Amino acid sequence: DAGVTQSPTHLIKTRGQQVTLRCSPKSGHDTVSWYQQALGQGPQFIFQYYEEEERQRGNFPDRFSGHQFPNYSSELNVNALLLGDSALYLCASSSIPGTHTSRLNYGYTFGSGTRLTVV
Amino acid sequence: DQQVKQNSPSLSVQEGRISILNCDYTNSMFDYFLWYKKYPAEGPTFLISISSIKDKNEDGRFTVFLNKSAKHLSLHIVPSQPGDSAVYFCAAGTNAGKSTFGDGTTLTVKP
Numbered sequence: 001d002a003g004v005t006q007s008p009t010h011l012i013k014t015r016g017q018q019v020t021l022r023c024s025p026k027s028g029h030d031t032v033s034w035y036q037q038a039l040g041q042g043p044q045f046i047f048q049y050y051e052e053e054e055r056q057r058g059n060f061p062d063r064f065s066g067h068q069f070p071n072y073s074s075e076l077n078v079n080a081l082l083l084g085d086s087a088l089y090l091c092a093s094s095s096i097p098g099t100h101t102s103r104l105n106y107g108y109t110f111g112s113g114t115r116l117t118v119v
Numbered sequence: 120d121q122q123v124k125q126n127s128p129s130l131s132v133q134e135g136r137i138s139i140l141n142c143d144y145t146n147s148m149f150d151y152f153l154w155y156k157k158y159p160a161e162g163p164t165f166l167i168s169i170s171s172i173k174d175k176n177e178d179g180r181f182t183v184f185l186n187k188s189a190k191h192l193s194l195h196i197v198p199s200q201p202g203d204s205a206v207y208f209c210a211a212g213t214n215a216g217k218s219t220f221g222d223g224t225t226l227t228v229k230p
């Protein structure tokens with residue numbers, strides 16, 4: 001059973017460029033959340049998608065945007081890249097957004113992440 | 120303002136002994152708490168959780184304790200094994216869905 005898959009695994013971009021990261025959720029999951037993990041810190045919530053709509057958003061600027069497709073896969077787009085955007089970007093999937101029981105019993109299933117370096 | 124804090128960046132214990140990882144939170148609206156384990160080059164893996172209405176949850180060698188009055192939770196691993204060496208993240212959430220993570224504690228279990 002495939003878990004959460006993310007692509008690419010590593011990426012180097014230049015300041016000011018735009019980047020698109022991709023995520024396929026675990027089979028049976030329909031909700032995708034994106035997290036940014038800077039070095040030495042915990043994951044920070046960016047946003048969550050369910051039914052192709054952004055349901056929740058963390059404290060990130062509008063340069064960060066996303067999309068969810070009918071097959072539940074998702075993209076994270078970052079425009080006008082800054083050096084500070086260098087981080088590990090994690091995608092997490094779950095079934096039925098926000099059901100207390102599902103999150104309590106299973107947490108979220110994370111992918112291995114995309115390491116983005118902005119130079 | 121960091122709502123979930125793991126004040127110990129690292130912890131080293133001997134194989135077979137108990138590992139205790141601690142986590143403090145400030146938001147009294149959190150109604151569930153989770154622990155994740157992360158190996159290098161992998162995403163976090165869900166380990167164990169606890170509802171805010173409980174004070175203890177046990178799963179094999181792993182037990183999570185919640186003290187709501189102190190806004191503190193801890194993860195106990197007994198006995199500790201070398202394969203438990205990883206970064207452990209404490210996370211907390213509300214029914215709205217998003218999880219807030221601490222900065223992690225690196226556990227090293229020495230053979």
